[in-house]
Amino acid sequence: MEMEPDFDLAAAKRIAADYKTATGIDCFIIDLDGRCLFSTGEKTGGCSFCSTYQTLAGKADTCMNAHLYGSYQAERFGGKYIYFCPLGFVHWASPILRDDIMRGALLGGPVLMIDREEYFQEELLKKIPPPASELKSLRRLLDEIPFRRPEEVTSLSEILFVLGAFLSGIDTAGFVAQRERLAQQSNISDYIRHLKTMGGDGEHSAEYPLDKERELLRLIASGDKQGSQKVLNEILGYVFFSSAGKIDVVKARVLELVVLLSRAAMEGGAEVEQIFGLNYNYLNQIHKFKTIEEISYWLSRILSRFTDLVFNLQDVKHVDVIYKAIDYIKRNYMRKISLKDVADQVLLSPSYFSKLFKDEMNCNFNHFLNQVRIERSKTVLLDNSIPLVDVAFLMGFEDQSYFTKVFKRMTGVSPGRYRESRGQILAKLKGAG
Numbered sequence: 001m002e003m004e005p006d007f008d009l010a011a012a013k014r015i016a017a018d019y020k021t022a023t024g025i026d027c028f029i030i031d032l033d034g035r036c037l038f039s040t041g042e043k044t045g046g047c048s049f050c051s052t053y054q055t056l057a058g059k060a061d062t063c064m065n066a067h068l069y070g071s072y073q074a075e076r077f078g079g080k081y082i083y084f085c086p087l088g089f090v091h092w093a094s095p096i097l098r099d100d101i102m103r104g105a106l107l108g109g110p111v112l113m114i115d116r117e118e119y120f121q122e123e124l125l126k127k128i129p130p131p132a133s134e135l136k137s138l139r140r141l142l143d144e145i146p147f148r149r150p151e152e153v154t155s156l157s158e159i160l161f162v163l164g165a166f167l168s169g170i171d172t173a174g175f176v177a178q179r180e181r182l183a184q185q186s187n188i189s190d191y192i193r194h195l196k197t198m199g200g201d202g203e204h205s206a207e208y209p210l211d212k213e214r215e216l217l218r219l220i221a222s223g224d225k226q227g228s229q230k231v232l233n234e235i236l237g238y239v240f241f242s243s244a245g246k247i248d249v250v251k252a253r254v255l256e257l258v259v260l261l262s263r264a265a266m267e268g269g270a271e272v273e274q275i276f277g278l279n280y281n282y283l284n285q286i287h288k289f290k291t292i293e294e295i296s297y298w299l300s301r302i303l304s305r306f307t308d309l310v311f312n313l314q315d316v317k318h319v320d321v322i323y324k325a326i327d328y329i330k331r332n333y334m335r336k337i338s339l340k341d342v343a344d345q346v347l348l349s350p351s352y353f354s355k356l357f358k359d360e361m362n363c364n365f366n367h368f369l370n371q372v373r374i375e376r377s378k379t380v381l382l383d384n385s386i387p388l389v390d391v392a393f394l395m396g397f398e399d400q401s402y403f404t405k406v407f408k409r410m411t412g413v414s415p416g417r418y419r420e421s422r423g424q425i426l427a428k429l430k431g432a433g
Contacts, residue, residue: 005031006103007096008167013038015163016106023156025111025146029096031104032301034068047110049141050087056130069320071095071105072305080161082153084323085110088119089145092157094164101285101298106167108160111148113327150331209238213260220264220306232257232303240292251286254295261306321346322360325353326368333372334396339365373397374410381419388415 009029016027020040026047028039041047050063066085070093074081082092091109095102112119120142124130130138148156212235219228235257243249289295328345329337342365343353358364363371373395380391392403407415 005037007098009037012096012104012106012167015167016040019106019108019160019163023108023159025108025148025156027106027108027160029104029106030064030067030071032068032102032304034064036064037104047089047141047145049138049145050085050089050110052134052141053087053124053130053138056134066320067091067093067105067107070107071102074105075102079164080157082157083320084327086319087124088323090148090153092153092160094157094160095168096164097168097170099285099288101301106160106164108156111146111153111156113148113150113153114330116142116145116147209235212238216260217264220261228303229300232300236296236299240296247290247292250292250295251289254299255286257299258302261303264306318356318360321348321353321356325357329369329372333369333376334394336396336398337369369396370406371410374407377403377407377415378418381415382422384419388419391415 012029016029016038017040019025019027026039026041028041029037031037063085066083070081070083070091073083074093075095075097080092080094082090084090089110090113091107091111093108094106096104096106120139124138212231216228216231216235219231236254239250239253239257243253285298286295289298324346325342328342332341339354340350343350346353348356354365357368361368377391377395380386380394381388386394388404389400392400395403397403397406404415407413407418411418413421
C-alpha cells in the first residue's frame, strides 16, 4: 500500500492545473521516491515522445530519475532548478517543503529551447536512430512539445518557484534567504570539523559499534541501499538505547552519523560541494525535531538521498551537465568563452568538467566549441556581403588566420573555396569519400 504524501496533495493538484491553464505548459507532482502523483499531461510523469523513443531504443525509462535529480537540485539551490531530461527536453522544478524539509516537488515541462528540426536531426537521429517506419510518429509527437526561448523558461521557472513557496507555506523571501545561506560554502569546512568534535557524555563511547560503521561504509560503497538501511537501523538502535532518552545526546550522535554517511557518499563519487551543501541544511533542520521517531525518519531520508546522489542519479547528473554545457556553448559560441566559463555555468570545477566532457562527448571542449563555430560559419559564408575577416569575428575566433586553419582542418577546404562553391565542394568531397 502506497503512503500518502506528507503535504496537501489536493492543493498541489489545483496549483498544477492552474499553472497548465495559465502557461500552456504541463505541470506534474512527484514524491521523494520519484513517483508521479499527478500530471496535467496525457502521460503520467513524462511525455509521450520520451516514452515512445525509449521503447524503440530498448532503453529503460530514466525520466523519473531525471525529475528526482532536478527536485534535489531545486532544494539545494533554494527553490528552483532548470534541467534537461535524458533526451534533451527542458524541465524545471520547485520543492514542496514542510517544516523546511522537502516532501515532494512541482515540475514544469517538457519544452524545447532549440529549433525543432535542429533537435530532430542533431540531437536525436545521431544518438540512436529510430526505425524509418517510426519517424513520422516521432515527428508528430515532437510537434506536441512546445518551444520556449531561454528567457521564457527562466520566467516559467520563477512562477513555479513562487507557487512552490505558497504551497510550502513560506514567503518567497524565505526561499531567497535560503539561497543566500547556501552561498556560505566557505564556512562548510569549519562546520564539518565542528560536527566531528560533537558528542554526548562519552559514557558509552567504548561500546560504540565501530564494526557496524565500517559495514555501513562498505554497503554504501557497493550500492546496497537496502543493506545500508538495515545496518543504519542497528546503529540507531544502539544510539537510542545508550542515550537513555536524552534527546540532545541523540542529536549529537546522529549528526556524527550524517558526517559518516556524507563521507561514504563522497568516496562513492558524489560531488563534495553538493554533499556539503546538503549537510549545511541538515545542521539547521535537526534542532527542530522533538522526538526520536522524527529524527529516525529524517536520518533514513538522508541515507536515501546520499545513496541516490552516488548511484541512482549519477548518469542523470552527467546528462544534465552535458546538455547544459552544450546549450550554453550554442548560445554563446560567438563570444570569447573558455572551459572555465562553461564549467562555472554547470557548477563544476574546470578540471572535473573537462574530464567529464571528454568522456561523454569523445572530444575535448575546445574541439567541440570549434565544431559548433565552423558549422555556424557555413551559413554565414554563403552571404558574400560579409568579409571573411568579419565571419571569423562573428564566429568567436580572434583572427581570420586561425579561423581559416580550423575551418580547413575540419572540412578539408578553406573558407574562401567553400564560399566560391556555395558549399557544393563539401558535398563533392563527401561523395568522393
